[in-house]
Amino acid sequence: MRNSNEIIDDIANREYEFGFTTDIEMEMAPVGLNEETIRFISAKKEEPQWMLEWRLKGFQAFKKMQFPKWQHFEMPELDLQKLSYYAAPKKKKQLNSLDEVDPELLATFEKLGIPINEQKALAGVAVDVVFDSVSVATTFKEKLHELGIIFCSFGEAVRTHPDLVKKYLGTVVPHSDNIFAALNAAVFSDGSFVYIPKGVRCPMELSTYFRINAENTGQFERTLIIADDDSYVSYLEGCTAPKRDENQLHAAVVELVAMERAEIKYSTVQNWYPGDKDGNGGIYNFVTKRGICKGNSSKISWTQVETGSAITWKYPSVILQGDDAEGEFYSVAVTRNKQIADTGTKIYHLGRNTRSRIISKGISAGHSDNTYRGLVQVGPRAANARNFTQCDSLLIGDRCGAHTFPYIESRNSTATVEHEATTSKIGEDQIFYLNQRGIETEKAVALIVNGYAQEVLNQLPMEFAVEARKLLSITLEGSVG
Amino acid sequence: MTSDKSFYEFISNGVPGPEQKVDADNAILPARKLAFGRFKELGLPTVKTEEWRYTNIQRYLKDAFTLAQEEQGTVTAEQLKAAGIPQLDSYRAVLVNGRLQADLSTLPTGGKITVSKVSDAAGNPQLQAWFDKHPHLQSQPFAALNAALFADGLFIEAGVNASLDKPLHIIHVYTASANAFIQPRHLIVLHKSATLEVIESAVGINDNAIAFVNGVTEVVLEENAELWHYNIQSTVKNSRHIYHTSTTQKADSRYHHFNFTLPSAELTRNNLSVALTGSNTETNLHGLYLATGTQHVDNHTFVDHLVPNCNSNELYKGVLLDDANGVFTGKIHVHQDAQKTNAFQQNNNLLMSEKANINSQPQLEIYADDVKCSHGFTVGRFSEESLFYLRSRGIGEEAAKSLLVNAFAFDITDQVHIPALQDFLAEKIRQYVAGAINN
Numbered sequence: 001m002r003n004s005n006e007i008i009d010d011i012a013n014r015e016y017e018f019g020f021t022t023d024i025e026m027e028m029a030p031v032g033l034n035e036e037t038i039r040f041i042s043a044k045k046e047e048p049q050w051m052l053e054w055r056l057k058g059f060q061a062f063k064k065m066q067f068p069k070w071q072h073f074e075m076p077e078l079d080l081q082k083l084s085y086y087a088a089p090k091k092k093k094q095l096n097s098l099d100e101v102d103p104e105l106l107a108t109f110e111k112l113g114i115p116i117n118e119q120k121a122l123a124g125v126a127v128d129v130v131f132d133s134v135s136v137a138t139t140f141k142e143k144l145h146e147l148g149i150i151f152c153s154f155g156e157a158v159r160t161h162p163d164l165v166k167k168y169l170g171t172v173v174p175h176s177d178n179i180f181a182a183l184n185a186a187v188f189s190d191g192s193f194v195y196i197p198k199g200v201r202c203p204m205e206l207s208t209y210f211r212i213n214a215e216n217t218g219q220f221e222r223t224l225i226i227a228d229d230d231s232y233v234s235y236l237e238g239c240t241a242p243k244r245d246e247n248q249l250h251a252a253v254v255e256l257v258a259m260e261r262a263e264i265k266y267s268t269v270q271n272w273y274p275g276d277k278d279g280n281g282g283i284y285n286f287v288t289k290r291g292i293c294k295g296n297s298s299k300i301s302w303t304q305v306e307t308g309s310a311i312t313w314k315y316p317s318v319i320l321q322g323d324d325a326e327g328e329f330y331s332v333a334v335t336r337n338k339q340i341a342d343t344g345t346k347i348y349h350l351g352r353n354t355r356s357r358i359i360s361k362g363i364s365a366g367h368s369d370n371t372y373r374g375l376v377q378v379g380p381r382a383a384n385a386r387n388f389t390q391c392d393s394l395l396i397g398d399r400c401g402a403h404t405f406p407y408i409e410s411r412n413s414t415a416t417v418e419h420e421a422t423t424s425k426i427g428e429d430q431i432f433y434l435n436q437r438g439i440e441t442e443k444a445v446a447l448i449v450n451g452y453a454q455e456v457l458n459q460l461p462m463e464f465a466v467e468a469r470k471l472l473s474i475t476l477e478g479s480v481g
Numbered sequence: 482m483t484s485d486k487s488f489y490e491f492i493s494n495g496v497p498g499p500e501q502k503v504d505a506d507n508a509i510l511p512a513r514k515l516a517f518g519r520f521k522e523l524g525l526p527t528v529k530t531e532e533w534r535y536t537n538i539q540r541y542l543k544d545a546f547t548l549a550q551e552e553q554g555t556v557t558a559e560q561l562k563a564a565g566i567p568q569l570d571s572y573r574a575v576l577v578n579g580r581l582q583a584d585l586s587t588l589p590t591g592g593k594i595t596v597s598k599v600s601d602a603a604g605n606p607q608l609q610a611w612f613d614k615h616p617h618l619q620s621q622p623f624a625a626l627n628a629a630l631f632a633d634g635l636f637i638e639a640g641v642n643a644s645l646d647k648p649l650h651i652i653h654v655y656t657a658s659a660n661a662f663i664q665p666r667h668l669i670v671l672h673k674s675a676t677l678e679v680i681e682s683a684v685g686i687n688d689n690a691i692a693f694v695n696g697v698t699e700v701v702l703e704e705n706a707e708l709w710h711y712n713i714q715s716t717v718k719n720s721r722h723i724y725h726t727s728t729t730q731k732a733d734s735r736y737h738h739f740n741f742t743l744p745s746a747e748l749t750r751n752n753l754s755v756a757l758t759g760s761n762t763e764t765n766l767h768g769l770y771l772a773t774g775t776q777h778v779d780n781h782t783f784v785d786h787l788v789p790n791c792n793s794n795e796l797y798k799g800v801l802l803d804d805a806n807g808v809f810t811g812k813i814h815v816h817q818d819a820q821k822t823n824a825f826q827q828n829n830n831l832l833m834s835e836k837a838n839i840n841s842q843p844q845l846e847i848y849a850d851d852v853k854c855s856h857g858f859t860v861g862r863f864s865e866e867s868l869f870y871l872r873s874r875g876i877g878e879e880a881a882k883s884l885l886v887n888a889f890a891f892d893i894t895d896q897v898h899i900p901a902l903q904d905f906l907a908e909k910i911r912q913y914v915a916g917a918i919n920n
Contacts, residue, residue: 070531380836393845393847395847395849395850395852396850397850398817398820398849398850398851399817400848400850401846401847401848402845402847403844403845403846403847404843404844404845404856405842405844406841406842406843406844406858407840407841407842408839408840408841408842408858408860409838409839409840409841410830410832410838410839410840410860411838412835412838413832413833413834413835413836413837413862414862415860415861416859416860416861416862417858417859417860417861418857418858418859419841419843419856419857419858419859420855420856420857420858421843421845421855421856421857422853422854422855423845423847423852423853423854423855424852424853424854425850425851425852
């Protein structure tokens, strides 16, 4: 059996397994950010005038904003003028089946262990492949079409369903919400659009695989999901990115709208390039995700497994506006080497009898810093609101940090809010117990970490749970506290 | 030194430095000047300041105040009695507007424990060594303002192995006839293996003027020293209090701090911080706040684990009525070297009216792996089941509620080691609940 230091070193030194680049010809926007860039993007995408105006509004808001200072890490120097804001694969004809997709692209996904064909057969997942911002393949579209479900790229939605986009765009995350959301509003490249009509239960998990590929290209996705009355949808988002030496910014926006009795389940597995062991390179993941439970008895659930990125900085939120609405947040965040995670959730209880549940599991190793930051706010109208929050942190190695910064604001005396947090390392007694039963240390740790994160992993749809478990064991197996 | 209108303005811009002070003591003057410079640099907080986001201090400083160093009021025995704790057998130090009144006090004599005015002890090497040195005070504007311009206060020094046969009761009397900004300051130093019990309480005797108290207490516990530190906050309604208590604990020392905020001052802000600089220490921080009317009670605590093998325990409980506002921010910071730390923190709140509200930020900042740390927070109202259980056994609603609040507060009051003080608090809680239910 190897000793614990060796194992930790081994893990700390492990190279990013999914680091490779795909050579596909790109069409780039000129480097820099100004009104011209925005007009260029809008023109490239053949957008209507109202869309361009909305982008410009976002840009105006962006210009007035400063980078925040409250975060628990040192903000890297970001020169937004050095980025190129548009990159699309040149080959852009309409595709009807997977066979028509660029074979090299398909091979990329194969390397990631998520072959589209296999998934198609496995669980009926409709995959909207986003490869550097523009959708190039959409499967199962016809089946969804029969049910009246709209699942397409954002750009397509702007063309084919302008009314829906106009009605909901920016209603959850306004163009002036924060500096990164404003930047996204101005330059967003593409993303996904989902509309589930009244009374429809989406028969399959909707899924989009994001990949950042072109060098020096920030990725600005925008996703909008609307679940109309009595509908249900489960949406999966998974990310892996090739190895890069230069930091890349990812400032996506996700908006969810749940109407009367509707339910949206949004799951993320994020494994972007975290940088090497000295903290060079890696993705900055500054994402704004927010959902609103507009209708009564509606429900929004966020589940995230965050293992990648140099800096993960996001707070998927839920606004519980309707009465009896429900919000959930399940998170596993793993950091190692010099990774930083400052993540958590915000839940706003506005309606009566609203309930929310937050389960956050942080695991930090190496020299990393892992912060849970969350807000639970109960408004004066939110009679009988109920919140339960649990944040646990696991420390592996004595050079990492685990922090918990919850904010709790209760304005209604009938509300019940509970928060608990613990920090500890893996118990030597637990390891000893498993060793005693013939399980070697490396496997014992994997078992304990998996058990620790179980509550969150259980929330993931089956296909994702498999990938998430794999990611966890890759990152942390054999780490002895 | 009177501000014409907004004291906030006056203190931000116009306040003269410590060299203007009539009785500026030479031995402390350099420290005062240093602190004044720090205050100028820090400036007063706004709601944008993270530490003050739930307490709008500008609101409480917009009136006119006099910096009350000169004012000497007279205090009658009757008034003093109101500040006392029945049945409490103790030594007594009476301070009027921050200044010790020897004729009203009964101080311990002849032993190894000395109680004197800070102004009289200015040259004392302990005072010179520790005055305004606590690391956590360096970033606090109100503590800096206090250090620069404080009126006076107590310097308590307990020698090696010293102890007292009964507690020392410090009674603050605020007599201001016009709105006054009063700044008392204490330094308590316990040398090796000394033990002491200190009770601090305050009384205001003028309802017509607003007393704004900006107090600081620094505590130093040398090896194996033990201090029981009780702070009872119950003065007149229109007073406002900001209080900093900063403690340094060396190896094997034990510190037990209690904060009881009773229905009283419209603003109470407590900044309690403990720096653990020696191993094997024990720290117990207890707080109970009962707030009514438009009272605003803000408790900030900070436990700084700098070295290995220390234990800290923190329990703050609050019962809020009417439009009362509660704030709790507790931080546990475990540094990289502080392995084998056990640190626990709990904040529970009971809201008894529609409009009462609470903001809480229990924080953990941890850089060591072999530690056990946790924090918990709850807010809720009476459990219907518990009430029903009691009522079904023939206990009236009022009695049942009283029982439940007492049970809620019991975790704190049970830790109090002085029976007379325990009875006193039980009576206060009883009155509070009776008032709450009759409304």
